[in-house]
Amino acid sequence: MTDYREMWSGLGLDLQTHDAVLEIVGKMYGEVYMSQKNRPKGMEYFDFVMSEIHGLRIKELMDAKAEGRKIIGTFCVFVPEELILAVNGISVGLCAGAELAFDAAEQFIPRNTCALIKSAFGFKLAKVCPYIESADLIVGENTCDGKKKAYESYKDLVGNLYVMDLPQVKSSEGKVLLKAEYQKFAKKLEELSGNKITKESLQKGIEIVNSKRKAIKRLSDLRTANPTPISGLDALLINQVYFYDDPIRFTNSVNALCDELELRIKTGVGVFSNKTPRILVSGCPMAVPNWKIPQIIETSNATIVGEEMCTGERGTRNFVANENLSTEEMINAIVDRYFNIDCAIFTPNNERYENIKQMAKQYKADGVIYYSLQFCQPYQNESISIEKMLEKEGIPVLNIDTDYSSEDIGQLKTRIEAFIERIKS
Amino acid sequence: MGSVPSTYLITNYMISAGIDIGSRTIKLVILSENIITFEQVVDNSFNTMEICNKLLDGKNYDKITSTGYGRHLFADYYECDVISEIKAFSLGIRSVFPNVRTILDIGGQDTKAISLDEQGKVKKFEMNDKCAAGTGRFLEIMAMALRYNLDQFSTAALSVNEKESISSMCTVFAESEVVSMIGKGYDRNKISRGIHFSIINRAINMLKKVNIEDDIAFVGGVANNIAIKVLLSEILGKKIYVPNNPQTIGAIGCAIYN
Ligand code: SF4
Ligand code: SF4
Numbered sequence: 001m002t003d004y005r006e007m008w009s010g011l012g013l014d015l016q017t018h019d020a021v022l023e024i025v026g027k028m029y030g031e032v033y034m035s036q037k038n039r040p041k042g043m044e045y046f047d048f049v050m051s052e053i054h055g056l057r058i059k060e061l062m063d064a065k066a067e068g069r070k071i072i073g074t075f076c077v078f079v080p081e082e083l084i085l086a087v088n089g090i091s092v093g094l095c096a097g098a099e100l101a102f103d104a105a106e107q108f109i110p111r112n113t114c115a116l117i118k119s120a121f122g123f124k125l126a127k128v129c130p131y132i133e134s135a136d137l138i139v140g141e142n143t144c145d146g147k148k149k150a151y152e153s154y155k156d157l158v159g160n161l162y163v164m165d166l167p168q169v170k171s172s173e174g175k176v177l178l179k180a181e182y183q184k185f186a187k188k189l190e191e192l193s194g195n196k197i198t199k200e201s202l203q204k205g206i207e208i209v210n211s212k213r214k215a216i217k218r219l220s221d222l223r224t225a226n227p228t229p230i231s232g233l234d235a236l237l238i239n240q241v242y243f244y245d246d247p248i249r250f251t252n253s254v255n256a257l258c259d260e261l262e263l264r265i266k267t268g269v270g271v272f273s274n275k276t277p278r279i280l281v282s283g284c285p286m287a288v289p290n291w292k293i294p295q296i297i298e299t300s301n302a303t304i305v306g307e308e309m310c311t312g313e314r315g316t317r318n319f320v321a322n323e324n325l326s327t328e329e330m331i332n333a334i335v336d337r338y339f340n341i342d343c344a345i346f347t348p349n350n351e352r353y354e355n356i357k358q359m360a361k362q363y364k365a366d367g368v369i370y371y372s373l374q375f376c377q378p379y380q381n382e383s384i385s386i387e388k389m390l391e392k393e394g395i396p397v398l399n400i401d402t403d404y405s406s407e408d409i410g411q412l413k414t415r416i417e418a419f420i421e422r423i424k425s
Numbered sequence: 426m427g428s429v430p431s432t433y434l435i436t437n438y439m440i441s442a443g444i445d446i447g448s449r450t451i452k453l454v455i456l457s458e459n460i461i462t463f464e465q466v467v468d469n470s471f472n473t474m475e476i477c478n479k480l481l482d483g484k485n486y487d488k489i490t491s492t493g494y495g496r497h498l499f500a501d502y503y504e505c506d507v508i509s510e511i512k513a514f515s516l517g518i519r520s521v522f523p524n525v526r527t528i529l530d531i532g533g534q535d536t537k538a539i540s541l542d543e544q545g546k547v548k549k550f551e552m553n554d555k556c557a558a559g560t561g562r563f564l565e566i567m568a569m570a571l572r573y574n575l576d577q578f579s580t581a582a583l584s585v586n587e588k589e590s591i592s593s594m595c596t597v598f599a600e601s602e603v604v605s606m607i608g609k610g611y612d613r614n615k616i617s618r619g620i621h622f623s624i625i626n627r628a629i630n631m632l633k634k635v636n637i638e639d640d641i642a643f644v645g646g647v648a649n650n651i652a653i654k655v656l657l658s659e660i661l662g663k664k665i666y667v668p669n670n671p672q673t674i675g676a677i678g679c680a681i682y683n
Contacts, residue, residue, distance in 0.1 A: 410494055411535065415552055418511035422547045 004055045007062060011134055014127040021100065021128045022054060025289045032291045036231055036298075038271045040264065042257030043234050049241050053288070057244060058130045064090055065134065070193045073135035074243075075120065076143055077315040078166055078341060080334050083186050085205035085247070087193040092131045093243025094120065094138065097290025099404040101126040108153045109146075114373040115403040116287060117150050124157050131244070132158065137192055139185075142166050143345045144378050162188055168346055170339065179335045186331070199327045206322040206330060212247050215254035216316045222261045223305050224363055227270020228278070229261040232304020233294045239311045240288045272303045277423045280365035282308035282356055283383070284373045285315075290404060293371050296413050302420045305363040308356050309371075314342060317355075344378035352382065353389055360395050367396040367423045369416070374403045396423055442486035443679025444505075445513065446473060446495030449533030449561065450646065453480050454676035466672050469495075474502055490679035494534075508682055510675055511539055511550050517678030518642045519545040521668045526638035529628055529657075530674075531647035533561045538631040540638055549635040558594040559627035561646045566596055567620045570603045571613050575650065581617040582652040588618035594627065621652050625660065628653075632661075640664040644671045 009015055029050055049057065061071055072084045073094040081091040096119035105113075105121035123129040132138070140151035140163040155161040164181050167174030186197055195201070219238065222229055238254060245253075264270070279302050281293065286309065294304055307313060318340055321333040342352035360368060368390055372380045380401065387397040398419040402408055438458050445452040447469065455463035463484065470476055473495050481489075481503075490506040491499040492513035500507045510530070514537070518528050528539040536559050539550040553559060568578040589611050593599045599620070606616050624647075632641070641663055643654055648671035658665040668674055 411552060413497075414494070414509050414511070415550075418509035418547065418550060421509055421512045425546050 002055060002059075004059065007058060008054075008130060011058075011130050012127060013130060013133065017126050018054075018128045021098070021126075025098070026051075028289055028291070032295050033233065033237070036233060036271075038269075039234060040230055040257060040260050042253070042260045043230075043237075045253045045257070046234070046237055046241055049245055050237070050288075053244060054130050058134065060246065061090060061092070061131075061134050065136070068194075070136040070189075071131075071134050072189070073131060073138040075139070075147065076141045077310045078141055078143070078338055078343070079139050079164065080182060080185075080338060081247070082202065082205040082209050082320060082334055083182065083189055083197065085208055086186075086197045086202040087189045087195040088201070089189060089193055091243075092135065093287070094129070094131055094135070095243075095285060095287035096120060096123045096129065097287035097404060100128065108157070109150050112375045113146050113150065114284070114376045116285065116373060116376075117146050119287075119404065121150070121154065121157070124154075136160065137162055137188070139164060143343065144376070146375070146377075166345070167339075170346055170351075175335060175339050178339055179331070182331060182335060182338075197327065199330075202327055202330050203322055203325075206320045206334070208247050208251075210319045210322070212242070212251045212254075213316045213319055215251045215258070216242065218258045219254055219261070220306065220313065220363075222258060222265065225265045225270075226278070226364065227268070227272055227274040227276070228303055228305055229264040229270055230257075231271045231298055232279070232281070232307075233291060233298055235304070236286060236291065236294055236307060236311065239307060239315070240286070242311075242316070277302040277366045277420055278305045278364055279303065280306045280308060280356075280360050280363055280368045281312075281371055282359075282368055282386070283371035284376050284379045285310040286371075287311065292404070292406070292409070293369065293400065293402070293412070293416075296409065296416050297369065297420075300413065300417045300420055302416075302423075305365055306359050308359050310343070313355075313359065344382045349382065353386065356386060356390070357393065357395075360390070365395070367398065367419065369419070370397055370399045372399075372401050374401050439487040439683070440485055441680045441683040442481075442484065442489040443513070443676040443682070444477065444480075444489060444491045444493075444499065445510070445673070445675035445679065446477065446491060446493035446499055447532055447534075447675075448494055450672065451476055451480060451493075451495075452673045452676040453484075454673050454680050455484060455486055456677070456680040461677070464670065464673050464676075466670075473498060477502075488683040490682045492675050492679050506682065508679060511537065511547055513675040513678035513682070514644060515539055515541055515545060515547050515678065516681045517674035517676070518644065518668070520677060520681055521674070522640075522642050522666050525640055525642040525666060527632065527635070527641045529632060529641055529643050530645040531560060531624070531628065531643075531653075532645040536560055536628060536631060538628070538635045540635040551631045551634045553627075553631075558596055558599075559624050563596050563599070564620070564624065564647060564650065566600055567603055570600050571607065571617060573613075573617070578617055579621070579650045579652040581614045582621040583618075583655060585612070585614040585618055587615055588622055589615045591616075591619045591623045594623060599623070618652075621650075621656060625653060625657050628657065629660065637661065637663065640666060642666045642668070644668060644674045646672050648672075 070089040084091040101122035104125040105118045138161045142148045142165045167177045318337050320337045370383045390397045440457040442455045452466045496507045526541045530537045536553045540548045542548045643665050648667045
């Protein structure tokens, strides 16, 4: 293994804590991922990416920085990667999925803050995230109250935070606001990078991201097969790596994997038997290394066939139109695409209800497991009406409130097993 | 060993065992030709498997199914099927009370509410999350703080009509609340009633979430507590059924599952 210690300490990481984190995550990865049976060969690429997520990938980012490219860290799928690519920047996701330094985080944000936000603070305060440290700009957004208020103090911690406003209503005024914010963001990116967004550069940016989303769509469509050719855990991992990896290489790797999966489907090869109950998981994002719920599901004789979340279809569905458009029109097309995101911070959020129903049908889900992070008001709120809606349609729902700790795993296992028994009976 | 109602119907005549490995106790039931031939509840310890081995030593059965929080551990050592407590309770309870559609289980460390459809299939269920609030453990600790044994504790709660309300559901805070109430000279009986009410309120919340369908079967170790049964029935205006041995319903469910 290459020694990255110099690079890490150059970034200001706390090497001791960082070593410990890498060890724990590595061990978790082994237990959760490498113990799976019948994995497609194409997953080897993603295993490799994961093993080098703080190594080779960071090295690539450092090399890119040396060439003058800018790294833009994001916390939300509302930040348009197309614009970042159009100034030759690199977009990386900063959300974290592990309980680390929460006590230190609670010096800045209240205890009843969701784990996703807490870990963004924890990872910064414990100095263990090379992505945060290598970012030239960190983009926050006014989404839920938790994040909105947290950014006020995060700003002081990171020093290079840019906050984007977002609408909360899907009205024409809301769309105007989103467009104005994207234009402001575009300008900020131009200033930061010294590169102008041109028709060509924007078109290229859109193409790269569209291809990436198309590859994910292809993967998702293949998961409608029974038996499913890939585990939900592996599919989630791909959706997580989506936020870190080089977009073009990522797209090629997903497509190569899909070729293999098509062959699997043709020959009837699956990961689990075709009698295995199929679950759609819906709710809050799952950031690396948050594999808690999927692992319990897939070790309880069920499989996940879709993710209705930002590390999943909410983040990747819909493409940006880009045929023969002027720069202005392309910006509009970007606004159109992102304005459709059905995040629970919107009110009302009717599209989401329709999308969940549609996904349950498309992926032939036998049940929906709704996952909220504790203290996430937007998603917890919607969980209640979504459960009612789906149960009325005859789709069983299990509503789970949890966090990143492992304390409730026993309880969750009982609940999930009982839910799967319910589906089977 | 409780008497056996004729409703313990199973169609096949194999000897069938069920084991429910809870956090506080382990229950074993053996059924043979519709009849419970063996039924025992023993305390769990640090070494769960040792206790299971002892419990099963010399027992004869064709098949065994496990449930409870130690169900998977058990399956590492014994050839068996594994089912969740929810399923085990629903199977077990319907064999005793064939028409019951709502189950409340309060065990050592968790509380569950289950609603069944007419066929006895699980429709909805709720469970407490990680903490022990409102469970058997909570009751034990509160009884200890009041220097009562569990029977005295329940009798005390029924001996008065008024209660001292406990505001905290957290075991740790509730305990210090109780200690300070005793210090201030509050009536121990009223405190006992207040504690029972706080458990009942929590249980009712959970029951409401799954919808209360007619009468309620109350199982788990805490179902041995008369005060909870009586007060719950009063508050809800529903009949509460408690089986002869409320602790072994899960194990019976496992034996039926085989
Ligand atoms: S859940 Fe909403 S706020 Fe969070 S990343 Fe997704 S779109 Fe952004
Ligand atoms: S999980 Fe919920 S509370 Fe947390 S950042 Fe996302 S929307 Fe906000």
